[in-house]
Amino acid sequence: MSETYKAIEVRKPGEFAEVRRPLRDPGHDQVRIRVEACGVCHSDAGTVEGTFRDITYPRVPGHEVVGRIDAVGSGVRGWQVGQRVGVGFLAGSCGYCEFCRGGELVNCRNQENTGIHHDGGYAEVLLAKASGLMSIPDDLSSVDAAPLLCAGLTTFSALRNAPAKAGDLVAIFGIGGLGHLAVQYARYMGFEVVAIARGADKAELAKKLGAHHFIDSAATDAGAALNKLGGAKVILITASGGKTVAETFKGLRPEGASVVLGVGPEPIETSSADLIFGNRKLHGALTGDPATGDATLRFSVLSGASAMIETVPLEQAPAAYAKMMSGKARFRMVLTMGR
Numbered sequence: 001m002s003e004t005y006k007a008i009e010v011r012k013p014g015e016f017a018e019v020r021r022p023l024r025d026p027g028h029d030q031v032r033i034r035v036e037a038c039g040v041c042h043s044d045a046g047t048v049e050g051t052f053r054d055i056t057y058p059r060v061p062g063h064e065v066v067g068r069i070d071a072v073g074s075g076v077r078g079w080q081v082g083q084r085v086g087v088g089f090l091a092g093s094c095g096y097c098e099f100c101r102g103g104e105l106v107n108c109r110n111q112e113n114t115g116i117h118h119d120g121g122y123a124e125v126l127l128a129k130a131s132g133l134m135s136i137p138d139d140l141s142s143v144d145a146a147p148l149l150c151a152g153l154t155t156f157s158a159l160r161n162a163p164a165k166a167g168d169l170v171a172i173f174g175i176g177g178l179g180h181l182a183v184q185y186a187r188y189m190g191f192e193v194v195a196i197a198r199g200a201d202k203a204e205l206a207k208k209l210g211a212h213h214f215i216d217s218a219a220t221d222a223g224a225a226l227n228k229l230g231g232a233k234v235i236l237i238t239a240s241g242g243k244t245v246a247e248t249f250k251g252l253r254p255e256g257a258s259v260v261l262g263v264g265p266e267p268i269e270t271s272s273a274d275l276i277f278g279n280r281k282l283h284g285a286l287t288g289d290p291a292t293g294d295a296t297l298r299f300s301v302l303s304g305a306s307a308m309i310e311t312v313p314l315e316q317a318p319a320a321y322a323k324m325m326s327g328k329a330r331f332r333m334v335l336t337m338g339r
């Protein structure tokens with residue numbers, strides 16, 4: 001076995017470098033993973049552009065990582081060498097803070113983020129905390145599983161926790177990396193699904209993904225169009241766009257909720273009357289816990305929901321990242337490791 005491995009690190013904000021790093025043994029509570037695939041996610045920009053705080057460079061980005069455990073550190077239970085696992089944005093909860101003790105692993109006070117506070121999956125090898133691992137089903141390829149660990153988990157978890165029941169009207173705002181998965185999950189979960197996106201050319205894709213209705217937010221008032229359909233119980237906001245988000249909020253039924261998943265620079269302005277009359281809610285949702293990650297992967301296998309993927313060799317990570325940032329990826333870029 002090679003004593004070094006290839007990694008694509010960010011040397012300083014805006015500058016990628018291909019390097020070889022020495023192989024290290026996993027520490028306490030860690031496993032070492034031979035990476036097989038890693039998705040390229042918009043949140044990688046936090047590391048690449050240096051917009052997240054508290055990053056020590058050089059840093060390897062990537063938090064949609066699938067690979068096989070090849071060494072297990074002291075204190076690790078329940079995971080074996082040879083097992084195929086996934087690592088997402090949340091790098092493993094501590095188990096003892098007040099939020100962990102209350103079962104809210106997503107809000108753990110002592111949780112780092114993969115590819116931000118420690119090295120991520122743009123590499124042949126990754127050290128990961130065992131408490132953050134997800135289990136990859138045998139009938140899901142590593143490439144297909146990768147985007148489900150962040151884009152999939154985030155949308156699946158938000159839908160599963162949303163106050164909608166089978167048959168309710170659920171709208172997905174944005175049909176991009178997150179939205180194209182959200183539309184499929186919403187359909188397979190038994191909702192009446194509305195896809196909202198800019199441009200009539202998206203209608204065909206929306207239908208193909210399983211949407212019952214399509215609203216072109218560039219041509220129509222999306223809130224009014226939702227109300228014409230009876231009003232949405234839940235709107236998943238998978239893209240940025242403060243103004244349109246505020247517009248869609250008017251299309252929520254009473255007791256409905258808009259759930260924000262896509263990070264954008266613009267503030268979302270809703271009127272207090274729109275919030276109060278009808279008890280409507282506007283809230284965010286941060287990815288999901290590892291058990292929900294396992295469920296995301298199993299549900300994807302059972303339903304056939306899958307990400308549309310373009311694969312790129314690890315060495316071309318900077319180009320893959322640039323394509324994702326330009327908005328031209330259809331829809332998830334996944335790095336593969338050739339050896």
Ligand SMILES: [Zn+2]
Binds near residue numbers: 041042044063089150
């Ligand atoms: Zn992500």
Ligand SMILES: [Zn+2]
Binds near residue numbers: 096099100108
């Ligand atoms: Zn904790």
